[in-house]
Amino acid sequence: MLGRVGADMVGPMSETDYCELCDLPMSQCIHGRPPAPPEPAPVKKKAAPRPRKTTTKASASAPKVVTKSAPRKWTPPAAFAPLILEILETAGGTMPADAVLDELESQLADSLLPGDLETTPEGELRWRYAARRARQKLLTEGLMTKGSPGVWQLP
Incomplete structure (x- = not known):
């Protein structure tokens, strides 16, 4: 508002320096600001692949790989x-x-x-x-x- 009172008080300001919607200087008005740039998406790191336990045809010399699941804590x-x-x-x-x-x-x-x-x-x-x-x-x-x-x- 100070810029509108007198050009000698604040300095020369034109009518375009004020927002028509909220009557604030454009530097302070949310309407006159450009939209914020979108935030970059977080970079996801790929997890290192886990070694897989696979079983092939069982031979006499190769032991079978047996995987166990955790015991249940409660009845489903x-x-x-x-x-x-x-x-x-x-x-x-x-x-x-x-x-x-x-x-x-x-x-x-x-x-x-x-x-x-x-x-x-x-x-x-x-x-x-x-x-x-x-x-x-x-x-x-x-x-x-x-x-x-x-x-x-x-x-």
């Missing part, structure tokens, strides 16, 4: 699905959720992994969470239907 939800269906079938097709989970616990007491007995961040036992996930998958596959709240049922 797919392991609970057949048991849930079996429990519901035995009960006549409908059963309260808590009763299904109690029956699962009694049947799997010896085969639950140590990680299954840990709690999720929400405070639920991990195996119960996995059983509920198995139920959701059974619902999407059409092997179970939604009953009233708190009740699991077969179609």
Whole structure:
């Protein structure tokens, strides 16, 4: 604004030195600045290729390469699905959720992994969470239907 008050105060400024949108000098206005150049994409370094363990036809002198995966920490939800269906079938097709989970616990007491007995961040036992996930998958596959709240049922 100072440049508009008097040419003798700030120096000669023309009307084009001010933004029409925000009435600031073009040097301070965001409208008069050119867009910032795009930032260059980060350069990704290619990781060195890992040596592959391959097996060829086993000869008498060459030993077989055996790779092991890490042992599971907890039981996957797919392991609970057949048991849930079996429990519901035995009960006549409908059963309260808590009763299904109690029956699962009694049947799997010896085969639950140590990680299954840990709690999720929400405070639920991990195996119960996995059983509920198995139920959701059974619902999407059409092997179970939604009953009233708190009740699991077969179609």
